[in-house]
Amino acid sequence: MKEIDVFWSFRSPYSYLATPGILEVQKSYDVRVNIRVVFPIALRSPDILFTKENLNKVKYILLDWERRAEFLGMPHAWPSPDPIVMDIENSTVSSEQPYIYWLSCLGVEAQRRGLGPGFAAEVSRLIFGGLRNWHEGDHLTGAARKAGLDLREMEASIGDGASHRDEIEENQRMLADAGHWGVPTFVIDGEPFFGQDRIETLKWRLGQMNLAR
Template sequence: MTLKADVYWSFRSPYSYLATRRYVALTEKYDLSINQRFVYPLAIRDPDFFEKNHPNWLGYTFRDIFRVAQFMDIPMAPPNPDPIVQDIATRKIAEDQPHIFLLTRMGQAAARRGKGLEFADEVSRLIWGGVQGWNEGDHLAQAAVRAGLDLAELKAEAEASAEELDSEVAANQNALEAAGHWGVPTLVFEGEPFFGQDRIELAVWRMEQKGLAER
């Protein structure tokens, strides 16, 4: 029996990136289907989030993500450009956001095709894996090909169906909160949330109790 789980995920979340290749590996190893559910980053959902947090929060997060990446031997570099335009010194989020809306809508279009996880994996490897100018040239187009998708098709849908896709993303955000959390990455299995890249093994343990089997 194929078990099913939802993963709530954002393109701006470094922890989402650190978790994604392991989510993919789970679907390859186990009889498991993961439904990728894209949400907008906290910078969009709650623009004051960074200003309200403790001053040490951002510095610790940067230290931690690079430490985790080194520990797990996963390439990690500050994104260039950042999917969210933000003044790091003041933590102020810019009103003009040229990347995150298109990215997230294309991700949701990929999810409509059952390829959301694959698209998230390939694109996050560009953004967080050290590819400078990931939004230029054919980087995204090639990432889409590796995910089994056509970037031009995704982009056209993202532009033509922006409101519908945003409604689906908003529904994802509501479902994430209804499941008992608000952050990403969060894997939800049978209504139980497992937040963070460091809870994947715990989620597998729970799924094994429910009959998770290797392929």
Template sequence: MTLAFDLFWSFRSPYSYLTIPRLRDMARDYDLAIQLRPVYPIAVRIPGFFKTVNPLWPPYLMRDTHRVAEQLGIPYQWPRPDPVVMDMASGEVPSEQPHIHRLTRLGTLAAERGQGLPFIAAIGHLLFGSGVDGWDRGDHMAQAVARAGMDLAEMDAVIAADEARLERAIADNEAAQKAAGHWGVPLMVFQGEPFFGQDRIDLLLWRMRQHGLEARAGA
């Protein structure tokens, strides 16, 4: 019997990006389904969050994500431009956000179509791994999405037409994330049990094996 878990995901989260290779390995090697549930980054989801956060956290996050990427052999840099427009010094996040709403709606649409993992792998690499300066300009996104077997222009047309419905789906994801018992990403939830962080995948696999998780034939 195929087991499944929910994956709560943010397109600004470096730890979410660093999880992608292991998620792809899991989907390849085990009889499981990964159900992508995009949420908005905490900077957008919790107004004023970065005005009160401990000032030691951002520099530690950068140090830690760079060394995790080095350990895993994954290319990594902070996206240019940042998916969330904000003043890092003041923590001010304007309501007008040219990138993150589009990315999150596109990811939600891809998940609805059963293409969530290929989509986040393509966009995650573009943002954090490609080294592209100006990922939002030209045809960078279209090419990345095409390599994952999707059509960006068609998807953009759908999210423009279905904005309200997709926003409700994102809000439902955020409510489910909170109900599962955590606020961060990446968050994997299996049968109601939350596993937070890119360093909890082994623990998740251990729990799923207790429920009969099996390797795919030939894996």
């Protein structure tokens, strides 16, 4: 069976917007979809992020992703709290990151259990879908359950997270080897398709490969 690697971040609004398409590809094509969690660019390359040019890109993304969500008919609001603790105006990323490492390790564990796409879809809907304090109460427990997972079991398997972070580092190397740096990026047979708006192009390629179910 062909495999599609989806390089994906829990802090990327476009990764969230890609989730319906990811699930559709998984359902409609004879492929295995792997969610390859990577850390946000704010952690991977903060020196690159905080340039005048890229700060303008950030401002554009904050405008565009909401417009794109409206176009797709998806609920949307900037996360509260933000999965990354940072101060964009002062160009700083906190050394304390209570959310993103936790979320990313959970994403790796979900993929190890064969349920990465569903978990990514349910959790990102919490984070970007307008729910305040998505990290509190039983919100994540419920999202995991909808994806067919038990949050407590996942957290127990993660332990100190060392092997999960190693896998995330390997995912980041794989993304670079595929010739890209951004998320979401879809890769099949070494060919990358970058962006939520390239899912239709990916489906066209899958059709050429006679992979439709």
